[in-house]
Amino acid sequence: MNISPSSAPRGLYLITPDVAETAQLLAQVAPVLPHATWMQYRNKRADSTLRREQIQALLPLCQATGVPLIVNDDWALAAELGADGAHLGEDDGVLHEARRALGPAAILGASCYDSAALARRAVDAGASYVAFGAFFPSPTKPDARVAHKSVLRDAAALGVPRVAIGGITPENARQLVAAGADLLAVISGVFAARHPAAAAAAYRAAFNL
Ligand SMILES: Cc1ncc(COP(=O)(O)OP(=O)(O)O)c(N)n1
Ligand SMILES: Cc1ncsc1CCOP(=O)(O)O
Ligand SMILES: [Mg+2]
Numbered sequence: 001m002n003i004s005p006s007s008a009p010r011g012l013y014l015i016t017p018d019v020a021e022t023a024q025l026l027a028q029v030a031p032v033l034p035h036a037t038w039m040q041y042r043n044k045r046a047d048s049t050l051r052r053e054q055i056q057a058l059l060p061l062c063q064a065t066g067v068p069l070i071v072n073d074d075w076a077l078a079a080e081l082g083a084d085g086a087h088l089g090e091d092d093g094v095l096h097e098a099r100r101a102l103g104p105a106a107i108l109g110a111s112c113y114d115s116a117a118l119a120r121r122a123v124d125a126g127a128s129y130v131a132f133g134a135f136f137p138s139p140t141k142p143d144a145r146v147a148h149k150s151v152l153r154d155a156a157a158l159g160v161p162r163v164a165i166g167g168i169t170p171e172n173a174r175q176l177v178a179a180g181a182d183l184l185a186v187i188s189g190v191f192a193a194r195h196p197a198a199a200a201a202a203y204r205a206a207f208n209l
Contacts, residue, residue: 009129009161011037012203013183015072017140017191018045022057029058032190033065035200037183038107040087042072055081070107078102085109087131099126109163114147116154123158130155131185134166135176139188141166152180170202177206 014036019025041055062069068084075086075098085107109129110122119130132151134144155162164181169189184203193199
Protein backbone atom coordinates (compact mmCIF):
# COMPACT_ATOMS: atom_id res chain seq x y z
CA MET A 1 0.00 0.00 0.00
CA ASN A 2 1.46 3.36 -1.05
CA ILE A 3 1.65 5.86 1.81
CA SER A 4 1.68 8.89 -0.51
CA PRO A 5 -1.40 10.66 -1.87
CA SER A 6 -2.18 10.03 -5.54
CA SER A 7 -3.50 13.44 -6.61
CA ALA A 8 -1.26 16.51 -7.10
CA PRO A 9 1.85 14.36 -6.93
CA ARG A 10 4.43 15.38 -4.37
CA GLY A 11 7.14 13.42 -2.63
CA LEU A 12 9.86 10.95 -3.48
CA TYR A 13 10.39 10.01 -7.13
CA LEU A 14 12.48 6.91 -6.73
CA ILE A 15 14.78 5.89 -9.61
CA THR A 16 16.34 2.45 -9.86
CA PRO A 17 20.10 1.98 -9.75
CA ASP A 18 21.88 -0.10 -12.42
CA VAL A 19 21.45 -3.63 -11.02
CA ALA A 20 22.07 -6.58 -13.33
CA GLU A 21 20.27 -9.24 -11.30
CA THR A 22 16.50 -8.84 -11.49
CA ALA A 23 15.88 -10.66 -8.20
CA GLN A 24 18.35 -8.35 -6.48
CA LEU A 25 16.71 -5.30 -8.04
CA LEU A 26 13.32 -6.38 -6.69
CA ALA A 27 14.79 -7.07 -3.25
CA GLN A 28 16.25 -3.55 -3.17
CA VAL A 29 13.11 -1.83 -4.45
CA ALA A 30 10.45 -3.64 -2.41
CA PRO A 31 11.26 -2.20 1.05
CA VAL A 32 11.54 1.41 -0.15
CA LEU A 33 8.69 1.50 -2.65
CA PRO A 34 5.94 2.26 -0.08
CA HIS A 35 7.67 5.60 0.58
CA ALA A 36 7.66 6.61 -3.09
CA THR A 37 5.10 8.67 -4.96
CA TRP A 38 6.47 7.64 -8.38
CA MET A 39 9.06 5.09 -9.50
CA GLN A 40 11.29 5.26 -12.56
CA TYR A 41 12.99 2.27 -14.13
CA ARG A 42 16.44 3.42 -15.29
CA ASN A 43 19.29 1.08 -16.14
CA LYS A 44 21.95 2.54 -18.37
CA ARG A 45 23.91 -0.74 -18.58
CA ALA A 46 21.14 -3.18 -19.45
CA ASP A 47 20.47 -4.40 -22.97
CA SER A 48 16.91 -4.39 -24.27
CA THR A 49 16.23 -7.98 -23.13
CA LEU A 50 17.20 -7.22 -19.54
CA ARG A 51 15.34 -3.90 -19.55
CA ARG A 52 12.21 -5.70 -20.68
CA GLU A 53 12.64 -8.42 -18.03
CA GLN A 54 13.20 -5.89 -15.25
CA ILE A 55 10.25 -3.69 -16.21
CA GLN A 56 7.99 -6.74 -16.36
CA ALA A 57 9.19 -7.76 -12.90
CA LEU A 58 8.72 -4.29 -11.41
CA LEU A 59 5.26 -3.63 -12.87
CA PRO A 60 3.27 -6.01 -10.61
CA LEU A 61 5.18 -4.80 -7.54
CA CYS A 62 4.44 -1.17 -8.40
CA GLN A 63 0.80 -1.97 -9.16
CA ALA A 64 0.40 -3.79 -5.84
CA THR A 65 1.92 -0.81 -4.03
CA GLY A 66 -0.04 1.80 -5.98
CA VAL A 67 3.07 3.51 -7.32
CA PRO A 68 3.14 4.45 -11.03
CA LEU A 69 6.10 3.01 -12.97
CA ILE A 70 7.77 5.31 -15.48
CA VAL A 71 10.33 4.01 -17.99
CA ASN A 72 13.45 6.04 -18.68
CA ASP A 73 14.60 6.77 -22.25
CA ASP A 74 12.29 4.41 -24.18
CA TRP A 75 8.66 5.47 -24.65
CA ALA A 76 7.98 2.65 -27.14
CA LEU A 77 8.96 0.03 -24.56
CA ALA A 78 6.84 1.80 -21.94
CA ALA A 79 3.84 1.68 -24.28
CA GLU A 80 4.42 -1.94 -25.26
CA LEU A 81 4.72 -3.16 -21.68
CA GLY A 82 1.85 -1.09 -20.29
CA ALA A 83 3.94 1.07 -17.97
CA ASP A 84 2.41 4.23 -16.54
CA GLY A 85 4.68 6.58 -18.41
CA ALA A 86 8.08 7.49 -19.80
CA HIS A 87 10.83 9.99 -19.11
CA LEU A 88 12.69 11.53 -22.03
CA GLY A 89 15.91 13.51 -22.10
CA GLU A 90 16.90 15.71 -25.00
CA ASP A 91 18.27 12.75 -27.02
CA ASP A 92 15.53 10.27 -26.16
CA GLY A 93 12.92 10.98 -28.82
CA VAL A 94 10.09 13.32 -29.67
CA LEU A 95 7.68 14.21 -26.89
CA HIS A 96 4.56 14.55 -29.01
CA GLU A 97 5.17 11.12 -30.57
CA ALA A 98 5.52 9.65 -27.08
CA ARG A 99 2.31 11.35 -25.96
CA ARG A 100 0.46 10.00 -28.98
CA ALA A 101 1.70 6.45 -28.34
CA LEU A 102 1.19 6.45 -24.57
CA GLY A 103 -2.19 8.15 -24.52
CA PRO A 104 -3.55 11.18 -22.69
CA ALA A 105 -3.48 9.64 -19.19
CA ALA A 106 0.17 8.60 -19.24
CA ILE A 107 2.81 10.31 -17.14
CA LEU A 108 5.30 11.85 -19.56
CA GLY A 109 8.35 13.65 -18.25
CA ALA A 110 11.02 15.74 -19.91
CA SER A 111 14.53 16.64 -18.77
CA CYS A 112 14.82 20.41 -18.90
CA TYR A 113 18.22 20.71 -17.20
CA ASP A 114 18.48 24.40 -16.19
CA SER A 115 16.00 25.87 -18.65
CA ALA A 116 12.48 27.13 -17.97
CA ALA A 117 12.18 27.87 -21.71
CA LEU A 118 12.87 24.22 -22.50
CA ALA A 119 10.24 23.30 -19.94
CA ARG A 120 7.66 25.55 -21.64
CA ARG A 121 8.33 23.84 -24.97
CA ALA A 122 8.16 20.40 -23.32
CA VAL A 123 4.74 21.11 -21.83
CA ASP A 124 3.51 22.43 -25.18
CA ALA A 125 4.70 19.15 -26.75
CA GLY A 126 2.82 16.98 -24.28
CA ALA A 127 4.96 16.63 -21.16
CA SER A 128 2.95 16.21 -17.96
CA TYR A 129 5.91 17.01 -15.72
CA VAL A 130 9.24 18.76 -16.12
CA ALA A 131 12.54 17.81 -14.50
CA PHE A 132 15.44 20.08 -13.61
CA GLY A 133 18.96 19.33 -12.37
CA ALA A 134 21.50 18.38 -11.38
CA PHE A 135 21.20 20.61 -8.30
CA PHE A 136 24.08 18.98 -6.42
CA PRO A 137 27.03 16.81 -7.48
CA SER A 138 25.57 13.45 -8.42
CA PRO A 139 27.39 10.24 -7.45
CA THR A 140 25.38 8.43 -10.13
CA LYS A 141 25.97 10.93 -12.94
CA PRO A 142 29.03 13.07 -12.10
CA ASP A 143 29.01 14.75 -15.53
CA ALA A 144 25.37 15.85 -15.29
CA ARG A 145 24.57 19.42 -16.30
CA VAL A 146 24.20 21.78 -13.37
CA ALA A 147 21.01 23.66 -12.46
CA HIS A 148 20.28 26.50 -10.06
CA LYS A 149 17.34 26.43 -7.67
CA SER A 150 15.85 29.57 -9.24
CA VAL A 151 14.72 27.54 -12.28
CA LEU A 152 12.14 25.80 -10.07
CA ARG A 153 10.44 29.13 -9.35
CA ASP A 154 10.79 30.23 -12.99
CA ALA A 155 8.80 27.14 -14.01
CA ALA A 156 6.03 27.56 -11.44
CA ALA A 157 3.55 29.05 -13.91
CA LEU A 158 3.68 26.03 -16.19
CA GLY A 159 1.13 24.31 -13.99
CA VAL A 160 2.73 20.85 -14.11
CA PRO A 161 4.73 19.09 -11.38
CA ARG A 162 8.36 20.21 -11.15
CA VAL A 163 10.86 17.45 -10.44
CA ALA A 164 14.32 18.11 -9.01
CA ILE A 165 17.19 15.65 -9.55
CA GLY A 166 20.90 15.28 -8.89
CA GLY A 167 22.76 14.60 -5.67
CA ILE A 168 19.70 15.06 -3.50
CA THR A 169 20.17 13.83 0.06
CA PRO A 170 17.82 13.83 3.06
CA GLU A 171 19.92 16.77 4.32
CA ASN A 172 19.58 19.02 1.25
CA ALA A 173 16.06 17.95 0.27
CA ARG A 174 14.12 20.63 2.13
CA GLN A 175 15.80 23.54 0.37
CA LEU A 176 14.59 22.18 -2.99
CA VAL A 177 11.06 21.72 -1.66
CA ALA A 178 11.18 25.31 -0.38
CA ALA A 179 12.33 26.44 -3.85
CA GLY A 180 9.27 24.81 -5.44
CA ALA A 181 10.10 21.17 -6.19
CA ASP A 182 7.03 18.93 -6.17
CA LEU A 183 8.99 15.70 -6.46
CA LEU A 184 12.57 14.78 -5.58
CA ALA A 185 14.11 12.25 -7.96
CA VAL A 186 16.68 10.16 -6.14
CA ILE A 187 18.93 7.19 -6.83
CA SER A 188 22.01 7.03 -4.56
CA GLY A 189 20.45 8.92 -1.65
CA VAL A 190 18.19 5.92 -1.15
CA PHE A 191 19.90 2.93 -2.71
CA ALA A 192 23.42 3.70 -1.44
CA ALA A 193 22.18 4.59 2.05
CA ARG A 194 23.03 2.38 5.00
CA HIS A 195 19.29 2.16 5.76
CA PRO A 196 17.44 2.67 2.47
CA ALA A 197 13.90 2.56 3.89
CA ALA A 198 14.76 5.15 6.55
CA ALA A 199 16.36 7.37 3.91
CA ALA A 200 13.30 7.05 1.68
CA ALA A 201 11.05 7.98 4.59
CA ALA A 202 13.20 11.07 5.22
CA TYR A 203 12.57 12.40 1.70
CA ARG A 204 8.85 11.94 2.20
CA ALA A 205 9.12 13.80 5.49
CA ALA A 206 10.73 16.76 3.67
CA PHE A 207 7.26 17.35 2.20
CA ASN A 208 5.60 16.83 5.57
CA LEU A 209 3.78 13.87 4.02
C1 LIG B 1 13.18 12.58 -13.29
C2 LIG B 1 14.36 12.56 -14.19
N1 LIG B 1 14.98 13.72 -14.46
C3 LIG B 1 16.05 13.72 -15.28
C4 LIG B 1 16.52 12.54 -15.82
C5 LIG B 1 17.70 12.53 -16.74
O1 LIG B 1 17.33 12.20 -18.08
P1 LIG B 1 18.47 12.27 -19.22
O2 LIG B 1 18.96 13.65 -19.30
O3 LIG B 1 17.90 11.67 -20.45
O4 LIG B 1 19.62 11.35 -18.65
P2 LIG B 1 19.59 9.78 -18.36
O5 LIG B 1 18.75 9.52 -17.17
O6 LIG B 1 18.98 9.09 -19.56
O7 LIG B 1 21.02 9.41 -18.14
C6 LIG B 1 15.84 11.36 -15.49
N2 LIG B 1 16.22 10.15 -15.97
N3 LIG B 1 14.76 11.39 -14.68
C1 LIG C 1 19.84 10.81 -14.16
C2 LIG C 1 20.40 12.05 -13.60
N1 LIG C 1 20.28 13.22 -14.27
C3 LIG C 1 20.83 14.25 -13.61
S1 LIG C 1 21.54 13.76 -12.17
C4 LIG C 1 21.07 12.15 -12.42
C5 LIG C 1 21.37 11.05 -11.48
C6 LIG C 1 20.66 11.18 -10.16
O1 LIG C 1 21.15 10.22 -9.27
P1 LIG C 1 21.59 10.61 -7.79
O2 LIG C 1 20.34 10.77 -7.00
O3 LIG C 1 22.39 9.40 -7.33
O4 LIG C 1 22.42 11.85 -7.84
MG1 LIG D 1 17.71 9.77 -21.01
